[in-house]
Amino acid sequence: MKMTFRPTDCWRWYFDSEYDSLMLEVSPEMLFRCCYPSKMLVPDVFGEFPFSVSDATSYYQFYNSCQLLNLTDSQKIELAINAIVAANFLKPQMPKSWYFSQQPKLYRPKVADIVEVNLQEDGQKVCLMVVEVGENASLCIIAQASFTAMSKTFVFSEAIKVMNDRLKPIEHNIARHSEHLKLEAIS
Structure with a gap:
């Protein structure tokens, strides 16, 4: 498996009020918008903070699991990043x-x-x-x-x-x- 999309110490999270969404800035030319509305997110995300070593570890763990799925590489990346957001930044939920x-x-x-x-x-x-x-x-x-x-x-x-x-x-x-x-x- 060759992975061309690797986390770096330049990645950062920030909240974008225009999109009402948590964003991950991968580079000045590339942004990722998480799929969860602000009402589902914990208050700690309404600022700017680095993509941590723990986030990078989680990214690889989730991305590697995606290899079982018939998804494109960009879909695997999207799923892995949204998995980090869900695990770390969503408010508690009740089972459905x-x-x-x-x-x-x-x-x-x-x-x-x-x-x-x-x-x-x-x-x-x-x-x-x-x-x-x-x-x-x-x-x-x-x-x-x-x-x-x-x-x-x-x-x-x-x-x-x-x-x-x-x-x-x-x-x-x-x-x-x-x-x-x-x-x-x-x-």
């Missing part, structure tokens, strides 16, 4: 496990695991990435283009907390058939 069926065996996820859940309505399998593990529930982000459950549409990188008894290790054939997304740079 009612969308998903309980699994017959309890799975103990780890951070950066690619997992799947089955929709309650039709059993459809959905790909998630675990970004924060709790004793009973884990914060995950959507690791596929989108899905609809109970008339609500969930999109790529959206955060959702799920009870651990709903999660199971991903079947590799699911990961290989994910839809491709079209991403656009904002700068």
Whole structure:
């Protein structure tokens, strides 16, 4: 695996009030806008701060996990950066496990695991990435283009907390058939 997009000590986080979003400045010519609205973010992000060594470690951990998914390199980068934001800067969430069926065996996820859940309505399998593990529930982000459950549409990188008894290790054939997304740079 060749990675051409590597964190440096020049990367920095800052909040952009025009976009109402946390931004990651990768270079003067390249910005990344996280997908979470300001109302979901902890108050500490409404300023400017460096991309830390811990952030870089998390980036590689999440990016490496993305290799199981049929995503473009830019999608893997986007998923990894949004995973850092979800793990470190989102306000606490309550589980929304009612969308998903309980699994017959309890799975103990780890951070950066690619997992799947089955929709309650039709059993459809959905790909998630675990970004924060709790004793009973884990914060995950959507690791596929989108899905609809109970008339609500969930999109790529959206955060959702799920009870651990709903999660199971991903079947590799699911990961290989994910839809491709079209991403656009904002700068």
